[in-house]
Amino acid sequence: MLQGTGSNTQREALRQQALIEIALLDTPPEREFDALAKLAQRMLGTGMSSITLIDPERQWFKARCGPLAAETPRAQAFCPVVFETEAPLIVADAKLDRRFEASPFVTGAPNIRYYAGVPVRVRRADGDTITIGTLCVLDERPREPMAADLEVLTELACLAEALIEARAVALRAAENAEERRVAVEGLERERRQFKQAERMADMGSYRYDIEKQSTSWSDGVFAIHELPVSGGVPTGEIMNFFPETDRALFRAAVERVLDTGEPFEMDADFVTAKGNARRVRCSCEIELAKGKPVALVGLIQDITERHGLEERLRHRARTDDLTQLANRAEFHRVLDARLREARASDVDVAVLLIDLDGFKGVNDRLGHAAGDDVLRRVAERLRASSYTGCLPARLGGDEFAILAPAACDGARLSAIVQRLLHDLEIIVDGQSQIARVTGTIGLAWSREAGQDRDVLLRHADAALYAAKRAQKGTAQSYSVQVGQATAQGRRVSASKLAPK
Template sequence: MGFRGLMSDTQREALRQQALAEIDLLDTPPEREFDALAKLAQRMLGTGMSSITLVAPERQWFKARCGPLAAETQRAQAFCPIVFETEAPLIVADTTLDPRFATSLFVTRAPHIRYYAGVPVRVRRPDGERVTVGTLCVLDEQPRAPTPADLDILTELACVAEALIEARTLAVRAAEVADEHRMAVERLERERRQFKRAERMADMGSYRYDIEKRSLSWSDGVFAIHELPVGGAEPDGDVMEAFPEPDRTAFRAAVMRTLDTGEPFELEADLVTAKGNIRRVRCSCEIELAKGKPAALIGLIQNITERHGLETRLRHQARTDDLTQLANRAEFHRVLDARLHEARAADGDVGVLLIDLDGFKGVNDALGHAAGDAVLRRVAERLRKAGYERYFPARLGGDEFAVVVPQNLARTDLDRMVRRLLHDLEIVVDGQGHIARVTGTVGIAWSSEASHDRDAVLRHADAALYAAKRTRKGTAQTYRVKPDSRQVA
C-alpha cells in the first residue's frame, strides 16, 4: 500500500479519481469484452443483475450491465461506492435488514435490490501503485445466503476485468502513439516540403559533415548552388577547392576556429560552380553535439550573387562621380582618412594634391556645358593614365580634382610626377569656331606638416593652390612650414 495508509480520505479519493481519469474509460461506448464479462458474472452466480461499475465524484457509471439497471445513477445511497471508498469486497444478503441500505432508493424503488455482492476493480498506475477505480458486482431482487465461493468467483472475474482495462489502456495508448507518430511523420514531411520550397525561394541549402565518419551530406539547395544534379552524390575530394583563394584559406581558418572554440561563424566568399561559374555565397557553420561531444559540422550556404552585385553597384555609385567615374568627394575623404591613419601609425607621410582647372569657365561660356563635361572626362582619363596607378584621384566637384599620393613617396619623385601632371592637364578645346585652352594649377601638402589631420592637410593644399594661382596659373606649389611662421614657400 506504500504511503496510502497515511493519506486522508480526501487525498485517497483524489488519487482514485486521478487513476480513473488516466485510463480514459468513463463514458466510452459499450465494448463486447466487458459486456461478456458482466454476463458471465451474472450466470455464474445466478443473479438477476450484474455490472462493471466506474465511480465518478457525483455518479456511478456502468461500463457493462445486465438486468434492469440504468446507464448511470447518482453516487449517493448506492452500493458500489462503498466498495470504491473502502477498497474492500462487500456482500449484503438482505438489504432490507442492513441499516446502511434499508432506506436507499435503490432498495425501496426500482430495481428493488435485495442482494448485493461486489469486489474492487483496480488499475496499476505508472508508479506501480494499484488503485481502485470501480467494481465488479452482482445484484438480485431476492435476498440470498452468500457462500464463500461468491467472493472467490467475483475476485477472479475482477482480475479479468482489470486485465481487460489494462489491455484496453495499452491499446489506446499504442493507438495514440501510432497516431502521434503518423502525425509527426506527416508534419516532418510538410516541413521537409516547406524547407525545400524555402531553400528554392531563398536560393540556399544546408550541409552536414560527420566528423567521425568524415562524410558530407548536402540538401538539394547546395547541389543547385554548385550547379550539380539535385539528389546526386556529393563530389569526391576536398569541397574547399570550390572556393578560390584567398577565400579558401579564410574558410579553412574559420572552420578550425569553430572546432577549437565551439564558436559558430558566418562569412561571405566566392565559389566556383561545377560549370565554372563564379557565385558569391554566404556560409554559416556551427558544431552539432552528441552526448556533449562534437559530432558534426552543420550550416547553411546561400547564393547571394545577385544581391552582392547590387550592393557592389550601389557602393560604387555612392562612392563614384557619375560624370568622370573617378572617386567622389565622400570616397576621397574616406580613403584619405585611412591613409592618414596608416601614416600616423607608421610615422610615415602622405601627400595630397588639389587641382583647379584654369580656363574651364571659358569653355562652358563659349562652347557650352557639353564641351565642359567633355573636358572633365578628359581630365579624368589622364589621371587614370599609365604612370599614375599608385595614386588615388578623385573629383571633388565642379572643376576641382584631388589626388592622394602614396605613403612615403620621395618628394623628388613627386616633383617629377607633378611636372608630368601639369603637362597632361593642358587641354585645347576647338569647336563652333572657338578655341579654348584649359590648364591645371596644383597645390601640394604633406600630412606630417599637418599632424596627419585631414582638415589641416586640405587647408594646407588649398593655401598652396591659391598661392600658385597668384604666382602663375598652370603651375604647382608646395605648402611648407618655415621656422618663424606657417606659410606657403
C-alpha cells in the same frame, strides 16, 4: 480608390487574400524592412520612402522614412494605383497630374510632388504571383523621371519579396511544428537550419556526420555546385570548389567550431563544377545529441547577384558619375586611412589640389557639353600610367585632387607635378571658337599639417590660391616655416616640393 468589376474585383480579392496569408499587416517594425526602406531613400536621394501594404480601406507602412504617418486612407493615395494596376508608377510632379493634383497628400502634409513606386509581390501556392504592396520613394520637390529609378526600386523590391517569403516560410514552419510535434532531435536540427535559412534566404543545407565522416546535401546545394543530385556528394572534392585562400579560411573556421562550439558565417568566392564563378555565403554550427557533438550542420547560399548589387552600389557611392574618378567622400576615406598609417609609422603623405583655369569660359562660350568633355579629358589623363600609385579624385565642379603614392619622395613628386602641369593644358575647339584650359596646383604634406586631414587640405588650398595669385597654370607648395604658401613656377624642383 479605383473601382472595378468582374476580373478586377476578383483580382482585388486575390490580393487581399494573399495579404491575409502572409500575416504582415499591423506587425511591429523589423530592422530588415527598415534598412531596405532607408537604402531606397539613400540610393534615390529622396526625402521619403516606404514599404507599403494595401488593405481594403487603408495603406499601412511596414517600413517608412521621412514625414509619413503609420497609415493613411487608401483613397487618393499613390501606392494603391501601383497595387491595383500591379505595374510601376512614376509621377514627376503630382501637382501637374490630374490623378493626384487634388489629393490631400499633395495639397497638404506630407506635400508629395514626386513619386516612384514598384509592386511588391508574393508567390501563391498555385505558382501565380500577386501584388500585396509597394516599395516607393517620395519627395516634396518634383524631379525629372529616370529609368534608373525604377530599375533600382525593382531590384530592391526583389529583396523585400525575399524578406516576406522568408517570413512566410517561417510562419508555415512554425504551424507545421505545432501540428506534428514529432522527432524531437530532427525538429531541433530543422529548427536551427530553418532559423539560419530565414536569416539567409535558404538556398540549401548540408550535414556532416562526425562519426561516419559522411556528408549529405539538400537539392539546393547540388544546384549551387551545378552537380546532378543523382551523382551524390563529391566528398573528396568538396573543398576544391573554393579558391585556395578561401579554402584555408573555411577549414580554419570549421576547426574553430569543433574546438569552441561557436558557429560561424563567411562569404567566399566559389567555382561550380561547370566552371562558373559565384559568390556564396556559408554557415556552420555543431549538432549535439545528449550533450555531445554528432554533426556539423549549416547552409550555403548563392549571393552572387546580391554581392554584385552591393558592389555596384558601393562603386556608385564612391565614384563621381561624370568622370568615373573617386568622388570627394571616397577621397576623404582613402586619405583618412593613409593618415592613420602615417601617424603609426611617422611617414609623410602628399596631397595635390588642382583647379582648372579657364574652365568657366569654356562653359560660358562653348556650352556645358564642352565643359563636361573637358572634365572627362582631365580624368582620362589623371588615370594615365604615368600616375600609377596615385589616387585621382574629382572633388566637385572643376576641382580635382590627387593623393600621391605612398613613400613618394620630392624627386618623384616633382616629376608628377611637372607632368600634371603639361597634361592639364587642354585646347578646346568648338563652335568656331578656341578655348584654353590649364591647371593650377597646390601641394601640402601631412607632417606639416600634424597628420590632420582638415589642416592638410587647408594647407593645399592655401598653396593653390597662392599659385593662382602668382601665375595661373603653375604649382606651389605650402611652407609651414613662413606660415604661407611659397611660390613655385612651372618648373618645380624636387627640393622645393619635398616636405620642409
